[in-house]
Amino acid sequence: MLSTLNLRALGWxxxxxxxxxxSVVAGSRNLQNFDGALAAYLFATLFAAFGIVYRxxxxxxxxxxxxxxxxxxxxxxxxxxxxxxxxxxxxxxDELALQRFIWKRSPKRGLAHVLLAWGCLSAFAIxxxxxxxxxxxxxxxxxxxxxxxxxxxFHAFDFPLGGFVALNLFHALNWSSVLVLxxxxxxxxxxxxxxxxxxxxxxxxxxMPLVLLVLISVTGLGLTWDxxxxxxxxxxxxxxxxxxxxxxxxxxxPFGKFFHVFQRPAQLGVALYQREGEAxxxxxxxxxxxxxxxxxxVEDLKQVTSELGYDYRLTGGGSHLDLSPQGKRAALAKxxxxxxxxxxxFFG
Amino acid sequence: xxxTAYRSQEEFFLDPQRxxxxxxxxxxxxxxxxxxxxxMIHVDYVDRAVSPQTSVQVCMHCEEPTCARVCPxxxxxxxxxxxxxxxxxxxxxxxxxxxxxxxxxxxxxxxPMKLMMKCNLCYDRTSAGRRPMCATVCxxxxxxxxxxxxxxxxxxxxxxxxxxxxxxxxxxxRVNVMMPKGSTELVVDGTEAP
Numbered sequence: 001m002l003s004t005l006n007l008r009a010l011g012w013x014x015x016x017x018x019x020x021x022x023s024v025v026a027g028s029r030n031l032q033n034f035d036g037a038l039a040a041y042l043f044a045t046l047f048a049a050f051g052i053v054y055r056x057x058x059x060x061x062x063x064x065x066x067x068x069x070x071x072x073x074x075x076x077x078x079x080x081x082x083x084x085x086x087x088x089x090x091x092x093x094d095e096l097a098l099q100r101f102i103w104k105r106s107p108k109r110g111l112a113h114v115l116l117a118w119g120c121l122s123a124f125a126i127x128x129x130x131x132x133x134x135x136x137x138x139x140x141x142x143x144x145x146x147x148x149x150x151x152x153x154f155h156a157f158d159f160p161l162g163g164f165v166a167l168n169l170f171h172a173l174n175w176s177s178v179l180v181l182x183x184x185x186x187x188x189x190x191x192x193x194x195x196x197x198x199x200x201x202x203x204x205x206x207x208m209p210l211v212l213l214v215l216i217s218v219t220g221l222g223l224t225w226d227x228x229x230x231x232x233x234x235x236x237x238x239x240x241x242x243x244x245x246x247x248x249x250x251x252x253x254p255f256g257k258f259f260h261v262f263q264r265p266a267q268l269g270v271a272l273y274q275r276e277g278e279a280x281x282x283x284x285x286x287x288x289x290x291x292x293x294x295x296x297x298v299e300d301l302k303q304v305t306s307e308l309g310y311d312y313r314l315t316g317g318g319s320h321l322d323l324s325p326q327g328k329r330a331a332l333a334k335x336x337x338x339x340x341x342x343x344x345x346f347f348g
Numbered sequence: 349x350x351x352t353a354y355r356s357q358e359e360f361f362l363d364p365q366r367x368x369x370x371x372x373x374x375x376x377x378x379x380x381x382x383x384x385x386x387x388m389i390h391v392d393y394v395d396r397a398v399s400p401q402t403s404v405q406v407c408m409h410c411e412e413p414t415c416a417r418v419c420p421x422x423x424x425x426x427x428x429x430x431x432x433x434x435x436x437x438x439x440x441x442x443x444x445x446x447x448x449x450x451x452x453x454x455x456x457x458x459x460p461m462k463l464m465m466k467c468n469l470c471y472d473r474t475s476a477g478r479r480p481m482c483a484t485v486c487x488x489x490x491x492x493x494x495x496x497x498x499x500x501x502x503x504x505x506x507x508x509x510x511x512x513x514x515x516x517x518x519x520x521x522r523v524n525v526m527m528p529k530g531s532t533e534l535v536v537d538g539t540e541a542p
Contacts, residue, residue, distance in 0.1 A: 343528030
């Protein structure tokens, strides 16, 4: 196993984990604001950070991924910086926040994904600062019904208990759970009724993530249920079962389906690359006589395929990759016809 | 995946020379449950200005799929049955690398969906022991799915070939092309380009 370790990725992962651990110590003021009851969550998050950075670093070493990673950053900080920054901002809203491309796959899928994604992201945005000790609450001295919120050890704001702010702050994770559950049930419905999905889905990549999210959400809601309606009698069970499911989720995060959350922003780099390509020379297919892609893309692909060990150069000069997809299909059909013609029979 | 009913002794045989351009396969392909009602098969006029020749192309399911190797998002996978699947919808970032690198010109990108889609041998059907949709409707035998023995009996003067050479690159596929008897490979090396 040690021989398969990617040392460069290992270095980045260790560095990221160390920086994160340091930020926890600094952000919680030498752990004085750190809640010891959340230690297991912290260690699971550190492991997740290690795994995510390791996998990401390995992923970036693949020739096609490296190409887009480098090109994306290079183009962003090029002389077209203002235009590309605006493009990035537009796509950030359109593709990552609103996820319009998933609505185009199907409106039901789009709705389910937006609910699930924002439920998960909001839950992380709430949980992580609490686990890291970056956010904590104290009772305002001299009062019995006013709380103080602290961010990184600094006093942020006060709010009265029992008010609108308190209700939403203390129940924010419940609202996230509801969003997640609505999204999950949308996807579960699709996974048990769509024949195409049923034939190609796998338990570990498609069903287990949904089951895990249901368990996390239900046990999370159970904590509120317990202290609101059961006088806290089931607190130990609820707290432990919720911790187990969340920790399982965090440990599995770098390996499973949710890694796509970290891969998806690559789409923004690709968009800049495509825009740069559109502004430059176009590749014209020798067969159709029409432009079909940017010259930049076709030339880069020749380089990438070469790095991957493919050699599509033609013996008479040029490359098979100079043809458009339609041109390639025509070339194959012509070669087939030529072979049949040479044999003296078109059919056999 | 449900693979218990997969008939591994059955293969896909493509004979582009038999294609009559009727587009029945396209209609049938759009019925495949894994495509979301979009046709993944290609029916082309090869060079419409000078010839009535039409051609049909399904995914050839390469042993070393270029589309999967050039994918920056690890979205394309070949399973244990040798089927190269359509892009994983959660991962595909719609870069078009696969579309431009596939030597057979097969993958399609659906830009609004930010998704590459392609033929996956009607996995919903073949994994349940049925033939792919296109092969069930092709009236001319350009698309055929079944055992090698049955094909040999039907086309005694042809040989199924699954090795191709595109310029200097050799490609071996799961899907066969019917070639003149005794052929061992199909060479595509630029001589057919105008």
